[in-house]
Amino acid sequence: MKRVVYTETGDPGVLQLTEAESPEPGPGEVRVRLRRAGVNPTDWKSRTGSGPGQPVDPPQTPGQDGAGLIDAVGEGVDPALVGLPVWVWEAAFQRPWGTAAEQTLVPVHQAVSLPDPPDGSDPFDLGAALGIPFLTAHRCLTVAENGPQRLGPGTLAGRTVLVAGGAGAVGNAAIQLARWSDATVISTVSSPQKAQSAAAAGADHVINYRNQDVVAELRKIAPHGADLIIEVSPGPNAAIIAGGLAVGGTVAIYANNGGDEVTLSIRPLMTTNARLQFVLVYTAPHEAKLRAAEDVVAGVTAGAIRVGEPVGLPLLHFSLEETAQAHQAVEDGAVGKVIIDITD
Structure with missing residues (x-):
């Protein structure tokens, strides 16, 4: 599979597109074949670290958010989930498998069922834009x-x-x-x-x-x-x-x-x-994030949560090969949501 990694901290130039074996899910994990990945400010901030040239071992794939289909499950996870469309959050937090890749691994509770948007828009575009921004906003509104x-x-x-x-x-x-x-x-x-x-x-x-x-x-x-x-x-x-x-x-x-x-x-x-x-979503209470994910799904189902130009959040698309440019766009303060297209 294709996977973007960095092995040292620095500017977007440290990001490399590589070939890797598909990761196997461990107990309580699912593997998601991604269609889209979202890019957030924490992605480039984590990549920069506290300065350039710091070694990163094991190699890190950036990207907390994404959307795709579950294609494998680990021990203790219901096999019926294979094929389920999901949105993913916090994929790369203290884990090497981010979403700037064709596949990622996450704990099963971080792969949330993705309903079809009532307005007929692309569910994977929406799913890739939900994670960190909406969980952060939910936490802010409930403290x-x-x-x-x-x-x-x-x-x-x-x-x-x-x-x-x-x-x-x-x-x-x-x-x-x-x-x-x-x-x-x-x-x-x-x-x-x-x-x-x-x-x-x-x-x-x-x-x-x-x-x-x-x-x-x-x-x-x-x-x-x-x-x-x-x-x-x-x-x-x-x-x-x-x-x-x-x-x-x-x-x-x-x-x-x-x-x-x-x-x-x-x-x-x-x-x-x-x-x-x-508020920092990564260290926010676990139960608060689970509640937020449930509410976000309810909002999507009700048609109250959308992304794209009609709701003031233009989608800026980049290919997986253009992950460095996607990071730079977010770092430069692009108005809109930066999305990496993994597959059609």
């Missing part, structure tokens, strides 16, 4: 002290959710999930094009932070403030966090865009009894 652990119609009714950076993959997922759950969804963006993307995803209100006062506009829409802020840039957005959060509100921080340091005003956050929750 409030008095909030729901599950998402779906009515679960966020009466709540105002502010999604920072609504044109990104996680931002897009958060908007779709929050809208499906009946929240009032506000998103901040940096351009008219990204405003259109956030609105297409389902945001009720969009604020361009480059030419609008975010806190003032937010308070016009929701005088009490945002009950939940999904935050991608906590450093640059510290004043928005302090001025825009409702009493008892929660800030879910899932990235450090704009810098690794944040200075927060203590008194405003103290008086609102603010809750700050950092």
Whole structure:
């Protein structure tokens, strides 16, 4: 089978397309013959490591997310699963078999049944785009002290959710999930094009932070403030966090865009009894991820979760041979979801 690997950390040039024997699933594992793979920021960050030239042994195939068909199962796994269309999450976390390959191995619970989208779109494109972005967004939307652990119609009714950076993959997922759950969804963006993307995803209100006062506009829409802020840039957005959060509100921080340091005003956050929750899906509670996967499937089945231009997330396709270019596109901040086409 064809498999992209890197044996040392570095820029996209360290990625090599190789031939390898098909891996055999161990106990509790399934092997998935992939059709599509998704590329996430953690893929290139893991590839770079803490600097170039660090040895990687065994060779690592990048890619956490993908979609395809189960073609073999290990001991203890129901053989009836062979042939099942699935989407895969966290394939490469602490494992060498990522999704930039014709086949990958994952524990059976990380290969989730993939329903056909009601809109008739390609299920494998959708499946490859679900994993890390939607599990991250689900976790962000369910960490409030008095909030729901599950998402779906009515679960966020009466709540105002502010999604920072609504044109990104996680931002897009958060908007779709929050809208499906009946929240009032506000998103901040940096351009008219990204405003259109956030609105297409389902945001009720969009604020361009480059030419609008975010806190003032937010308070016009929701005088009490945002009950939940999904935050991608906590450093640059510290004043928005302090001025825009409702009493008892929660800030879910899932990235450090704009810098690794944040200075927060203590008194405003103290008086609102603010809750700050950092989110990294890879080390999030296992049960929370299983709940998220179930909710994502329910959202897909209901037609509430989609990908592509109609929902503000254009799909940018690369071949397996172009995995290095796919990584570079994500690293350069491409607007949309980067997909690697493994097979037709």
